[in-house]
Amino acid sequence: MAEVSARMLAIQSQIAQTATRYGAGVGPTGFAGALQAAQKKAESAPGSAGTAGTSITERVENALAPGGPTGADVVADARKYLGIPYVFGGTDPRLGLDCSGLVQKVFEDVGIDLPRLVRDQRNAGTAVPSMKQAKPGDLLVFDGYEHIGIYVGNGRMLHAPEPGENVKIGPVYETPTSIRRVVPPEALQTSALSSADGLLRTAALRSSPHHAAGGAGSSISAVPAGVPFANVFTNAGSKHGVSPALLAAVAKIESGYDPGAVSPAGARGLMQIMPGTARELGVDPLDPYQAVDGAARLLRRHLNEFGSLPLALAAYNAGGGAVRRYDGIPPYAETQAYVVKVQNALRALGKDAR
Template sequence: MSGIAEVQARIADIESRIAAFNGTRASTALQATATTSATSASSVSSATQFADVLAGGTVTRGTRTVNAAWGATGAAGASGTTGEQLLAVAKKHTGVPYVWGGTTPAGFDCSGLIQYAGKQIGISLPRTAAQQAKVGTEVPSLAQAKPGDLVVLEGGSHIGIYVGDGKMLHAPKTGDVVKISKVWETPMTIRRLGTTAATTAAAGLAAAALVTGTTGAAATDSTAYVRPASLTTSKSAPYDAAFTAAEGRYGLPTGLLSAVAKQESGYDPDAMSPAGAIGLMQFMPGTARDVGIDPRDPMQAIDGAGKLLASHLKTFGSLEKALAAYNAGPGNVRKYGGIPPFNETQNYVKKIMANLGSAA
């Protein structure tokens, strides 16, 4: 089978799946093109165009225009850029309660809303705000943002979808609901999902690399996807900016939060201890609730750890005791008048102090 025919076969398969999902049957004519390379005049003729289909663009097949995320135009009535489609779907869930860790219409957290909306338009986005803050392409400022762009706030711990006029759609916090609010601070980053094959295919692969650690070939004729150097040279690299920001925010020594993350989870945002501690900074669920963060979201976890360590440092007056309180609880530090006589806690404090400033 030629390269063109192979691409056509893959597209026809996708269209068949979409048609089945919508309760309709793909046309015989479209299925026929999957095995015939002769109908190239009005068909998809390159892997780049095929990537446009996957990425959210449109291509013309005979007399039909196929939309990446929705199948045939008219079947679902979708139009616009990938970001605009994402916004349109997310808006349908206005009023849904915020639920910590929520990823369904029963309840959403900020990144869960965006990931869910992405699934509905056929794009796969990573789970956390920190990971979503790396997809797509950078938009220089809010003045240049367009509806559908992802707006990342609070040092990377919160994300929403820009709706225009300085406002964003988001799932704010516990006790609130999905709603439109003013963008209340200068965003850490603004990301555009894009509609071109190269932009969106690369964004999708970058997101996959963040989650799975894999690499692959971008869906273009000759461009290979190269995993970002920041993801290959240091496990801490995706979080370094957030570590630095939180240390500055809470007056902590440089390198402390990275050293804690290295000791706690080895920089694994999905880590789960036998005792039930969760995420990059290994929060117990009760402590996470007290601090008001989602421990599965690395940006929230980093900020929460900074806040907690700063509180312990203020209470106990030394970094070693603050670390001991983070590991064994402040009650044990008070009980023993210092670092508790637990091997785990004593080794924990020694290793972090040794790694301080050199965690990687």
């Protein structure tokens, strides 16, 4: 249910925007109460999923049930071996890896057994017709050199090249002899989130004849007392239809609530906004009030475009262009970790607010 809680926040923010149009609310119980009421109503309705023995909650959990590793998982794991020296015949990262040893180790990490040698790995999974169809996590095989690597996207691959070099990411230097897909790409994973979205949206809409989940100025998700800048998050969230707790969670992960933080990449302030983005938003990122207001507008924009909290967070970290390019959470270890960290922080804030 961890993902369900996060999804509810995103959907709640979207429904909140329609409240003023219909002029209705669900009262002090908020979205959680509305969802519970919707579940009871749906389960008691003739022919509903509830009468068949499957509740809305169970259906959402089923939709979000893990279906095994994805290509993005493979790439994220492979990145942790960057810099390991090439050693012929190497299978132990502590000593060094060769190309097929690297591939075998990465897939072992995500729970998939592959053969040890390139000549056997080249037959794993299913064939991909060409580089145009290649997705992150696919295996790229180069028969002329008995070499294999892992595609990371954008014409680049992660591999252990040759003696004297380290595991690195570099261009796909020639057309592979074959491309093999052992796990599904990230885009398939997001379809489960879309299914859960549909279930939760239906539940929320059924809970009110006016299709509303609270007024535009309602508290979408309370920020616990004692959280720095709580009133700033609450005001900006209410103003822009974004969960104040979500803004607080982003600030916690981005800066640890430090309004003067500056990252090595140049991101600034409480919400770690890059200078170019700050100019676009018209804010001073070192001013907490302006930074939170700008971040709320940016998250609102991403939630509207992608309709998904994980994707909106990925866009906040890596940019909307990266999310569109990969049709899902980009295969960047930093971005994937960021999405998980913010959602964990969001859940922790929710528990503290009880």
